[in-house]
Amino acid sequence: MKIPRMPPDSIQRVVHVDQGAGVQDPETQKPDTQDPSTRARPARALAHGSLRTTFMDLIGRPPFAREYEKWLGLGRDKLLDDLLGGEEFWGHWWSEQLYYFLLVDNFQPVARATKEIPGKLAEGRMDYRTALHRIALTSSFDQRNPGADTFVTVVMEQFCGLVVQKNRRDLESGKRAYDGGKGNFLGTLVNNQSEVIEVCVNHSKASKHYLEREYRRLMHGEPDSKVLANQARRLHRDTWKYLATTRDWLLSEEYSQRLERLEPKSNTLFLKGLFVDLLDRLPTEDELEPMRTALDGLADPRPLRSVVVRLLLDSGRAKIPEKAAITDPTRWVAQKFQRFLGREASPDELRVFVGIFHAEDCRPETILYAFLSHPEYQNY
Amino acid sequence: METFNLHRRSLIRGAALGAAGALSPALAGAHLLPLQKGRKTKRVVLVALAGGVRTRETFGTPENIPNMRQMADEGVLYTNVATANLGHFGATMSIFTGISEPRGIRENARGEDPTLFEYLRKGLGMPKEDIWVTTTGGAQQVNYSYSVHPEYGSKYGANILDGEGIFNAEFKQLLDTWGMPKSMGDKEKALLDQLRKGVGGGVDAVREAERLARVEEYILKELTQGTTDITGAAAGDRKALRLARNLLSLFRPKVVGVVLQNADVAHGSYNAYAEVVRQNDAAIGELVSAIREDEELAASTAVIVLPEFGRDRDLNSRRGLDHGDGSPDLRRVTCLAWGPDFKRGVEIDSQQRTTDVVGTVCELFGTTAPLTRGGRLRGLYS
Numbered sequence: 001m002k003i004p005r006m007p008p009d010s011i012q013r014v015v016h017v018d019q020g021a022g023v024q025d026p027e028t029q030k031p032d033t034q035d036p037s038t039r040a041r042p043a044r045a046l047a048h049g050s051l052r053t054t055f056m057d058l059i060g061r062p063p064f065a066r067e068y069e070k071w072l073g074l075g076r077d078k079l080l081d082d083l084l085g086g087e088e089f090w091g092h093w094w095s096e097q098l099y100y101f102l103l104v105d106n107f108q109p110v111a112r113a114t115k116e117i118p119g120k121l122a123e124g125r126m127d128y129r130t131a132l133h134r135i136a137l138t139s140s141f142d143q144r145n146p147g148a149d150t151f152v153t154v155v156m157e158q159f160c161g162l163v164v165q166k167n168r169r170d171l172e173s174g175k176r177a178y179d180g181g182k183g184n185f186l187g188t189l190v191n192n193q194s195e196v197i198e199v200c201v202n203h204s205k206a207s208k209h210y211l212e213r214e215y216r217r218l219m220h221g222e223p224d225s226k227v228l229a230n231q232a233r234r235l236h237r238d239t240w241k242y243l244a245t246t247r248d249w250l251l252s253e254e255y256s257q258r259l260e261r262l263e264p265k266s267n268t269l270f271l272k273g274l275f276v277d278l279l280d281r282l283p284t285e286d287e288l289e290p291m292r293t294a295l296d297g298l299a300d301p302r303p304l305r306s307v308v309v310r311l312l313l314d315s316g317r318a319k320i321p322e323k324a325a326i327t328d329p330t331r332w333v334a335q336k337f338q339r340f341l342g343r344e345a346s347p348d349e350l351r352v353f354v355g356i357f358h359a360e361d362c363r364p365e366t367i368l369y370a371f372l373s374h375p376e377y378q379n380y
Numbered sequence: 381m382e383t384f385n386l387h388r389r390s391l392i393r394g395a396a397l398g399a400a401g402a403l404s405p406a407l408a409g410a411h412l413l414p415l416q417k418g419r420k421t422k423r424v425v426l427v428a429l430a431g432g433v434r435t436r437e438t439f440g441t442p443e444n445i446p447n448m449r450q451m452a453d454e455g456v457l458y459t460n461v462a463t464a465n466l467g468h469f470g471a472t473m474s475i476f477t478g479i480s481e482p483r484g485i486r487e488n489a490r491g492e493d494p495t496l497f498e499y500l501r502k503g504l505g506m507p508k509e510d511i512w513v514t515t516t517g518g519a520q521q522v523n524y525s526y527s528v529h530p531e532y533g534s535k536y537g538a539n540i541l542d543g544e545g546i547f548n549a550e551f552k553q554l555l556d557t558w559g560m561p562k563s564m565g566d567k568e569k570a571l572l573d574q575l576r577k578g579v580g581g582g583v584d585a586v587r588e589a590e591r592l593a594r595v596e597e598y599i600l601k602e603l604t605q606g607t608t609d610i611t612g613a614a615a616g617d618r619k620a621l622r623l624a625r626n627l628l629s630l631f632r633p634k635v636v637g638v639v640l641q642n643a644d645v646a647h648g649s650y651n652a653y654a655e656v657v658r659q660n661d662a663a664i665g666e667l668v669s670a671i672r673e674d675e676e677l678a679a680s681t682a683v684i685v686l687p688e689f690g691r692d693r694d695l696n697s698r699r700g701l702d703h704g705d706g707s708p709d710l711r712r713v714t715c716l717a718w719g720p721d722f723k724r725g726v727e728i729d730s731q732q733r734t735t736d737v738v739g740t741v742c743e744l745f746g747t748t749a750p751l752t753r754g755g756r757l758r759g760l761y762s
Contacts, residue, residue, distance in 0.1 A: 349579060352575070361568045
């Protein structure tokens with residue numbers, strides 16, 4: 001579902017909250033060596049919304065508090081220089097790939113060599129195709145896809161995007177090879193399970209299928225087929241072109257349009273975002289996995305997401321100020337709109353929130369719960 | 381309370397139905413139409429044994445399934461139900477859509493064809509609370525709740541609960557570590573409603589929040605009632621069936637779907653698979669006992685049980701059973717239908733299809749499934 005973000009010019013009056021380096025309140029300008037009106041604004045300057053969204057699309061979490069201070073007002077290209085290809089980028093990429101192959105919970109690969117793969121990708125010692133190949137060679141992948149029919153079907157569908165019902169001959173050849181026989185599989189003679197995997201991973205259709213699903217994952221839309229075909233050909237010749245292709249996507253007009261609309265958060269993204277927004281840290285593996293598994297267990301996870309929000313708010317571990325310590329409720333509420341929803345509050349919203357804040361039975365947790373259980377927070 | 385007495389079994393051959401079909405079209409069609417007036421069925425429980433289960437290990441080995449055997453003696457047993465090996469996800473989806481379409485075996489996306497739940501909700505205006513699906517678990521299974529068809533979709537979807545995903549020891553431990561959420565007083569709830577309206581939600585947001593709060597309360601309650609303590613063989617399946625039983629007792633929904641999966645351990649072990657079959661039967665027996673013990677449920681609830689496909693004829697090299705040999709053991713399954721409007725003690729061996737279930741359930745409720753390609757289970761009604 002495509003939800004348009006509230007366009008800034010629909011808000012009659014916008015309250016800017018001074019964040020330090022970046023957004024300035026024109027009425028309370030700090031003394032500076034240069035008149036800000038003469039300073040060129042970077043192209044695609046990052047605002048709260050675009051900063052949050054780009055972080056979440058690239059590395060699967062919103063910014064920490066210190067990162068808002070660092071990045072607000074700077075250009076998107078600078079952010080990409082920093083995040084693309086880094087450890088968190090590849091760590092997130094790796095999680096997404098494992099999820100795509102449904103190698104989660106009991107099927108998650110645990111071997112040390114496999115766990116080192118995101119690090120090797122970040123160091124430039126491995127390319128994406130080799131990483132995907134390694135996934136298919138894990139015992140987890142084998143256990144997840146038992147039997148010749150299941151295994152070969154999965155490899156054909158998930159690597160090459162093939163419909164096995166339309167490629168029955170190759171399926172049967174692959175199955176023969178799986179069982180130790182010979183077969184002509186996608187134009188190559190294969191003798192065993194390992195060769196079946198190798199053919200699929202290195203097939204030209206695999207490059208295209210991979211790029212298509214990466215585009216959908218990062219851009220939340222459908223690619224232009226001609227442009228993607230060219231990019232896929234380039235990628236097939238040179239697997240190291242993946243990051244450059246991603247950078248082109250994220251600096252494009254299409255991504256600027258994506259930043260103008262809201263997309264639903266996956267359960268993992270919701271949980272990581274909640275921990276970062278409330279606790280300014282990521283969840284540990286022991287915290288994340290059971291929560292994610294539980295949320296994945298509901299077609300509509302909202303009731304359980306709401307339980308998790310209450311869990312964190314009532315736990316005493318989130319740094320929530322006492323009501324009496326919030327001396328400027330307007331500023332506090334406005335910051336929450338920026339932090340949680342990535343936008344400025346409208347005057348009406350501020351009026352309602354600040355009015356209710358002063359009600360006797362309203363706690364700061366009440367306000368936070370309203371934000372974090374709201375439909376808008378379920379998207380980004 | 382109405383009791384279902386054991387009747388002498390009668391075998392209806394396909395030829396007899398064929399003979400009925402040789403009469404005028406009106407008369408031939410009449411046996412397919414249920415009695416609309418005076419129908420007793422108000423609820424349906426549809427259990428998909430969606431891990432691949434052969435008839436050999438169920439009705440071919442009655443000592444494995446004493447409860448389902450008893451249900452068969454009190455209902456209708458279809459012994460020749462055709463299916464297609466579309467992978468677990470695709471084949472199970474075909475039960476819920478009535479359309480046998482190839483689906484990616486690991487495809488984790490919603491289908492394009494409306495599900496049974498969407499047909500019922502749209503056709504009859506059923507609220508979401510009236511349709512629940514409990515599953516054993518796995519990322520794909522939430523996709524059964526609704527499709528992306530433009531005329532149906534999420535607004536007509538079912539509630540889905542993954543037994544293993546939510547009600548497990550790890551999540552319960554998390555609650556123990558972080559503490560159970562505190563309940564909110566009425567005054568604070570009223571303020572919360574105002575805040576929700578304030579962030580562009582309006583009255584609809586408040587109503588939706590109330591509905592979600594009821595589900596939230598049920599989940600919290602279930603977490604403390606022992607479902608998380610179920611372990612051992614077929615634990616996931618047993619949780620899904622237990623949840624179905626509790627939901628039926630608490631919310632009295634019109635439709636409860638149950639999607640089981642643990643039988644797929646068969647790939648690695650025939651014995652483990654046979655144990656899953658036995659455990660599933662025991663849990664189905666508990667579900668049916670709960671129905672029998674409740675006067676209202678007993679008089680108004682039908683139960684339909686079927687696998688999405690069978691398994692290979694021969695054991696594999698690991699002494700397990702795969703599903704890819706195209707044999708009759710794979711392509712033919714047995715379907716059980718038990719309920720107050722159905723015939724009793726009848727076995728039908730004329731060919732039916734797993735895709736006939738959607739049309740059958742829709743017809744039971746008095747609506748249609750316009751886009752389904754399946755028919756109806758024939759010879760069902762008394």
